[in-house]
Amino acid sequence: MDAQLIAFTGVAAGMVVMPGADFTVVVRNALASRRAGVACAVGVAAGLVVHTALAVAGVAAVLTAVPALFKALQVAGGAYVLYLAFRALLSAARARTASGEPVVRGGGLREGFLTNALNPKASITFLSVLPQFVPDGSPAMPRTLLLAAIVVAFALLWFPVVALLVDRLGGRLRRPPVARAIEAGTGAALGALGVVLLLEPLVPLVA
Structure with missing residues (x-):
């Protein structure tokens, strides 16, 4: 039995x-539709493929060796997360369709991929982490x-399950007051995350 692999x-x-x-x-896209939620989940897993491939290839070490490149990617990631926060807050402020369903939108795959791939951390x-288990x-x-494949496999299991669960509860979650509250909450959460991503590389420069 491979104890390290189990760990x-x-x-x-x-x-x-x-x-x-x-x-x-993923939750935000799943509220729009099951298709958008699952697509976003797959996008997140695709982003993890990028990160694990970089780690396996050792390219990620370059990000550590070149602080300016790492900070630039952090800023790009923070800016994109803030963009998503703005979209969520804007969606919360807009009126819903007459049926009470959220306005259907696309781009879930792209949002999931970019949200994950633009996080250099x-x-x-x-x-x-990976070398510790070799x-x-x-x-x-x-x-x-093998370790990288395990991470991606977990992502391909977990995030679609989250999307499907949100869609399953969609009848309640998509009620206009609840949907607006969720959009506003996710917008606020993404905004906070975006600010942290932006401030972390910029604060040392200001200091």
């Missing part, structure tokens, strides 16, 4: 299910590829 499975599950921007955008996290003397590449 990593628990770590990977914890990293994936931890609430954050990914979870928030994910690459650094995987770069620091046994001494084992070939690094096959092992890290």
